[in-house]
Amino acid sequence: MTLEVRVIRTLQDPEKIKKVGEFFQINTENSINFIWYWTEQTLFKWDFWLSWCFAIVPWILWLRYRNKQNNGRLLLAGFLAIIIASWLDFTGVNIGLWYYTGLAIPTIPDYVPWDFCMIPVLIMFMLQISPQTSAYLKxxxxxxxxxxxxxxxxxxxxxxxxxxxxLLYSIPLYFLLFILCHKVSRIRFE
Incomplete structure (x- = not known):
C-alpha cells in the first residue's frame, strides 16, 4: 500500500505562503535558541523564583482579601485586564518597544507575572476598595x-x-485599561 500525497491548491498566493513561512522559520529558530538560553541562564535562578513570586503572591492576597460578594464581577474585570494587558505587552515586545529578562515562561515574550497577575489583581483590589470614589480618580x-x-x-x-x-506613554494606556475594567465590573447579571 502506497500513500499518495496530494497537494491542495489554495486561494492564497503561493509566493506569499512561502515568504510568510520564511518569517516563521526565522521566528521558530529564534524561539528555540532563546528557550535554550533561558534554560541555562534563568531556569531555577534567582530571577526565575522572583518572577514566580510576582505571579503567585498577588493571587494569594486576592484569595485572602477579596470581596466575596462581588467575586464574579471583579474576576470578569480582572480577566479583561489580563486580555488587554497581555495583548498590549505582547505587541510592544514584538514591535521592539521593550523586552523582558527573567521570564517566568520562556515561550511567552511578555512578562506573565505583570500581565496575568499584578495588573489584574491591583485593578480588582482598587475596584472593590471605596466603590463610591470616582472611577477616573482611581x-x-x-x-x-x-x-x-x-x-x-x-x-x-x-x-x-x-x-x-x-514611562509617560504608559499612563494613558493604564488609565484606559482601568476605565474599561471598571465599566465591565459594573455589569449586572440578572
Whole structure:
C-alpha cells in the first residue's frame, strides 16, 4: 500500500505562503535558541523564583482579601485586564518597544507575572476598595502607580528594558485599561 500525497491548491498566493513561512522559520529558530538560553541562564535562578513570586503572591492576597460578594464581577474585570494587558505587552515586545529578562515562561515574550497577575489583581483590589470614589480618580491613581512605581521597579531589578518607550506613554494606556475594567465590573447579571 502506497500513500499518495496530494497537494491542495489554495486561494492564497503561493509566493506569499512561502515568504510568510520564511518569517516563521526565522521566528521558530529564534524561539528555540532563546528557550535554550533561558534554560541555562534563568531556569531555577534567582530571577526565575522572583518572577514566580510576582505571579503567585498577588493571587494569594486576592484569595485572602477579596470581596466575596462581588467575586464574579471583579474576576470578569480582572480577566479583561489580563486580555488587554497581555495583548498590549505582547505587541510592544514584538514591535521592539521593550523586552523582558527573567521570564517566568520562556515561550511567552511578555512578562506573565505583570500581565496575568499584578495588573489584574491591583485593578480588582482598587475596584472593590471605596466603590463610591470616582472611577477616573482611581484610574489616574492606577496609571501613576503602574507607570511610576511598577515599571521603574522592574527597570531597577533588570527585568524590563525599554528600547523605544517612555514611562509617560504608559499612563494613558493604564488609565484606559482601568476605565474599561471598571465599566465591565459594573455589569449586572440578572
Amino acid at each position: 484610574a489616574l491613581m492606577f496609571a501613576l502607580i503602574s507607570a511610576f512605581i511598577g515599571e521603574p521597579l522592574f527597570l531597577w531589578i533588570g527585568f524590563y528594558k525599554m528600547l523605544h518607550w517612555n
